[in-house]
Amino acid sequence: MFSRLASIIRKEFIQILRDKRTLGIVLVIPIVQLFLLGYSATSDIRNVPLAVFDQCRCVESRQLLDAYRNADYFRLAYEVGSQDDIRTLIEQGKARAGIIIPPNLNQQLVAGNAEVAFILDGSDATAGSTALAAATLIGQSYSTRLMVKRLEKSGMNPDTFRPPLTVQTRVWYNPDLVSSFFMIPGVIGMILFAITSILTATAVVRERERGTIEQLIVTPIRPFELIIGKIVPYVILAFIDTLEALAIGHWWFKVPIRGDFGLILGCSALLLLSGLGIGLFASTIANTQQEAMLTVWMTMLPSIFLSGFFFPLEAMPRILQAVSYLVPLRYYLIILRSLLMKGVGAGAIMDEIIALAVFGIVIMAAAAARFRKRLD
Numbered sequence: 134m135f136s137r138l139a140s141i142i143r144k145e146f147i148q149i150l151r152d153k154r155t156l157g158i159v160l161v162i163p164i165v166q167l168f169l170l171g172y173s174a175t176s177d178i179r180n181v182p183l184a185v186f187d188q189c190r191c192v193e194s195r196q197l198l199d200a201y202r203n204a205d206y207f208r209l210a211y212e213v214g215s216q217d218d219i220r221t222l223i224e225q226g227k228a229r230a231g232i233i234i235p236p237n238l239n240q241q242l243v244a245g246n247a248e249v250a251f252i253l254d255g256s257d258a259t260a261g262s263t264a265l266a267a268a269t270l271i272g273q274s275y276s277t278r279l280m281v282k283r284l285e286k287s288g289m290n291p292d293t294f295r296p297p298l299t300v301q302t303r304v305w306y307n308p309d310l311v312s313s314f315f316m317i318p319g320v321i322g323m324i325l326f327a328i329t330s331i332l333t334a335t336a337v338v339r340e341r342e343r344g345t346i347e348q349l350i351v352t353p354i355r356p357f358e359l360i361i362g363k364i365v366p367y368v369i370l371a372f373i374d375t376l377e378a379l380a381i382g383h384w385w386f387k388v389p390i391r392g393d394f395g396l397i398l399g400c401s402a403l404l405l406l407s408g409l410g411i412g413l414f415a416s417t418i419a420n421t422q423q424e425a426m427l428t429v430w431m432t433m434l435p436s437i438f439l440s441g442f443f444f445p446l447e448a449m450p451r452i453l454q455a456v457s458y459l460v461p462l463r464y465y466l467i468i469l470r471s472l473l474m475k476g477v478g479a480g481a482i483m484d485e486i487i488a489l490a491v492f493g494i495v496i497m498a499a500a501a502a503r504f505r506k507r508l509d
Contacts, residue, residue: 159370182228182369183348186234188234191238193239194234196275200274210227229265262288314473318382319443322469325401326373326407329405331412334415334416336363365469371408391475406490415467417503440457
């Protein structure tokens with residue numbers, strides 16, 4: 134048995150090594166995806182181009198603009214002479230925000246009723262909401278500093294005017310709220326799930342296209358030996374990709390690895406069962422490699438969008454939240470983010486581990502039974 138199984142595995146590795154294009158896709162594409170998504174799929178808004186209409190041009194207006202410049206959220210890209218110029222720049226996409234300072238800002242500050250208009254381009258809701266929060270906080274911070282200075286000049290102690298309630302915020306596990314710490318584990322899960330399912334499906338169908346599957350059937354190899362021999366090389370490649378992605382995520386993007394490394398690999402193996410099962414099942418439906426890839430992508434897209442990879446599950450309608458429980462990638466992302474960011478043990482994520490194991494075993498068993506039946 135072991136000699137027959139080793140022969141199938143050896144044969145599959147030889148095919149992989151001969152197919153340089155597939156080998157390159159397996160080893161290089163995950164790195165490219167990791168860098169692209171690690172840098173592009175982020176909600177950290179920086180250097181938003183800002184158009185400035187300063188009608189006062191006083192010390193106070195310059196201090197206000199310095200506050201926006203120093204915060205690193207905005208880049209003072211344009212100085213304009215009218216509100217219409219701001220509108221034109223925003224319509225052309227050259228500026229994403231504009232600030233209008235009144236001509237008597239210094240006098241309004243003395244009177245205590247100063248108002249500054251801040252305009253944001255809402256066509257991009259994600260960037261707009263982040264910039265809106267940043268603009269509001271910067272304005273409040275500048276207003277607080279002015280109030281403190283005014284109280285100090287009048288000889289009063291600013292500490293006596295503290296608000297009756299102060300909320301002290303603390304962020305655990307990701308104090309700087311770096312979005313790549315959230316995205317990189319998602320990318321690792323997506324790569325692991327996609328590569329195993331797509332390559333398994335195409336590898337089996339490729340045998341059928343070339344007519345070599347019949348040669349394997351007439352040999353003394355049992356169906357389950359053929360299944361194991363076909364998928365083992367892709368399991369090994371998938372683990373190489375996992376280690377590759379973890380190394381880049383940790384050393385390049387500084388994503389912490391606080392949990393047990395063996396537990397991370399063990400949970401990754403559970404996700405592999407689901408990915409391999411989907412790929413094997415797709416190979417029993419499709420007759421060509423193109424059909425196999427399309428079949429796998431029919432499951433990939435819902436998995437990506439309903440797993441919490443891009444969008445938080447809490448923001449989805451309840452019916453989609455219910456459907457997300459049928460997505461194995463959902464459980465893996467919870468597991469991986471908890472292990473990398475929080476450093477929890479198996480007890481804290483036992484429900485997700487059990488769910489992922491059940492999905493993997495059921496999907497793999499169903500796919501193997503259908504594959505064996507088709508061989509028979």
